[in-house]
Amino acid sequence: MRRVVITGAGTINPLGHSVAATFEAMREGRCGIGPLDIRDVDRLSIKIGGQVKDYAADDRFNRQQQALYDRFTQFTMIAAKEAIEQSGLEFADDLSAEAGVVLGTSGGGLTTQDENYRAVYEEGKNRVHPFIVPKLMNNAAASHVSMTWNLKGPSFTVATACASSNHAMGQAFWLVRNGAARAMITGGSESMLCFGGVKAWEGLxxxxRDACRPFSANRNGMVQGEGAGVFVFEEYEHAKARGANILCEIVGFSMTADASDIVMPSQQGASRAIAGALRDARIDASEVEYINAHGTGTAANDKTECAAVANVFGRHADKVMISSTKSMHGHLIGGTGAVELLAVVMALKDGIVAPTIGYQEPDPECALDVVPNEAREAKVKYALSNAFAFGGLNAVLALKKI
Amino acid sequence: MIESVKDRVVRIVAEQALLAPSDVSLDQTLEDLSIDSMALVEAIFAIEEEFDITVPFNANEPDKSEFDISSVATIVAAVEALIAEQKD
Incomplete structure (x- = not known):
């Protein structure tokens, strides 16, 4: 089995348009959630979200690209460019054939669907642009990354709702670890902050209506976000031989299914995924200092997740730090695990643990160290990143400082 | 005969509980009727559609909602109040 390291990271999300800007916001505990600026917001009852701000597609992409890139693909391309440039990899010859791209998304080109349904149903148009299908398909982002950077190895898209990115990164990790690829571009993207996207979530x-406050007793639900996170996963010897800057190592991954309810999470399913990631990484729970929580801020998730961590970690549960950065960037659904993995990279590489902001009242059912409101300096050797999706599909990654 | 608000709410609740309306009594709780959180959210949606009202309800804090769901009777009363409030 080969060792797998991260040699590049990129992002655009409500906290910033780069990894450096995102790290700074996470260190400062800044909130990227605010009033939604979208068409027909007055007809929504939920009017807040974590939007990518100060963004104009025209500044980044030409007309031909915009005809094919939905907003979720645009975010992916921006994040992929940052990650691949940081890695210093150039994909030619053998490496091109042995490198691929696995990305997570839940809604794919939902904004494109929303706009075009509006055109044909509301506005009564009988014609849409010829590229709507290749623009809205869930694998559009993965395919454009593959085409732009000449990645000819295993490439596909994973859709498991809120766990999509973690499932995608887990596949990329296993592909490199098993020798099926030398490098993988992986992560995820989401852009559901359009009228139909928010309206659907409202229904649940x-x-x-005011803030995402994970683990706080007065939490009252989740807040949607948008954006992308993309990483370069590379085989360790390959990275070392070329003198790459290694950010951290991926050491374990596990996925489980609750097989119980389409929306309510299960403590056992989550526990099994967490324990599975530790087992895959061959580490003991007592070695883990930080967990990036799924932490959605809903009553159901936070209680279940804390119970699962307490169950797996036993007495060590009181010592482990567990924070939810969704409090700052919102829930990026299919892209969320990728942006949250940045908090794990920051903890391992810089020794700074991102906080759970908006924390106001302790909840006895979430009685763990949730790193309330302020970032913390800490030496972290091992960390986990949790994702538990609607449909009961769970995916947990384990990472190590290098 | 026009169906009363009570009868219409009972019909919606009964549908979610997979019971005949005659088997639902006003003093029953949602728990008595085995209505879980998903069925409740569906029932509230059905109430909004039936009466053309907006029901303030957040599944994360069902107890804090102004919409009292502690029994079928309180739901009927809450719906009547919302209809009066939102009539114009």
Whole structure:
């Protein structure tokens, strides 16, 4: 089995348009959630979200590209460029054939669907642009990354709702570890902050109208976000031989299914995924200092997740730090695990643990060290990143300082 | 005969509980009727559609909602209040 390291990271999300800007916001505990600026917002009852701000597609992409890049693909391309440039990799010849791209998304080109349904149903148009299908398909982002950077190895898209990115990164990790690829571009992207996207979530009645406050007793729901996170996963010897700057190592991954309810999470399913990641990494729970929580800010998730961590970590649960950065960037659904992995990279590489902001009242059912409101300096050797999706599909990654 | 607000709410609740409306009584709780959180959210949606009202309800804090769901009777009363409030 080969060792797998991260040699590049890129992002655009509500906290910033780069990894450096995101790290700075996470260190400062800044909130990227605010009033939604979208068409027909007055007809929504949920009017807040974590939007990518100060962004104009025209500044980044030409007309031909915009005809093919939905907003989720645009975010992916921006994040992929940053990650691949940081890695210093150039994909030619053998490496091109042995490198691929696995990305997570839940809604794919939902904004494109929303705009075009509006055109044909509301506005009564009988014609849409010829590229709507290749623009809205869930694998559009993965395919454009593959085409732009000449990645000819295993490439596909994973859709497991809120766990999409973690499932994608887990696949990329295993592909490199098993020798099926030497490098993988991986992560995820989401852009659901359009009228139809928010309206659908409103229906579930799990959304907060004011803020995302994970683990706080007065939490009242989740807040949607948008954006992308992309990483370069590379085989360790390959990275070392070329003198690459290694950010951290991926050491374990596990996925489980609750097989119980389409929306309510299960403590056992989550526990099994966490324990599985530790087992895959061959580490003991007592070695883990930080967990990036799924931490959605809903009553159901936070209680279940804390119970699962307490169950797996036993007495060590009181010593482990567990924070939810969704409090700052919102829930990026299919892209969330990728942006949250940045908090793990920051903890391992810089020794700074991102906080759970908006924390106001302790909840006895979430009685763990949630790193409330302020970032913390800490030496972290091992960390986990949790994702638990609607549909009961769970995916947990384990990472190590290098 | 026009169906009363009570009868219409009972019909919606009964549908979610997979019971005949005659088997639902006003003093029953949602728990008595085995209505879980998903069925409740569906029932609230059905109430909004039936009466053309907006029901303030957040599944994360069902107890804090102004919409009292502690029994079928309180739901009927809450719906009547919302209809009066949102009539114009």
């Amino acid at each position: 009645r799990v959304m907060s």
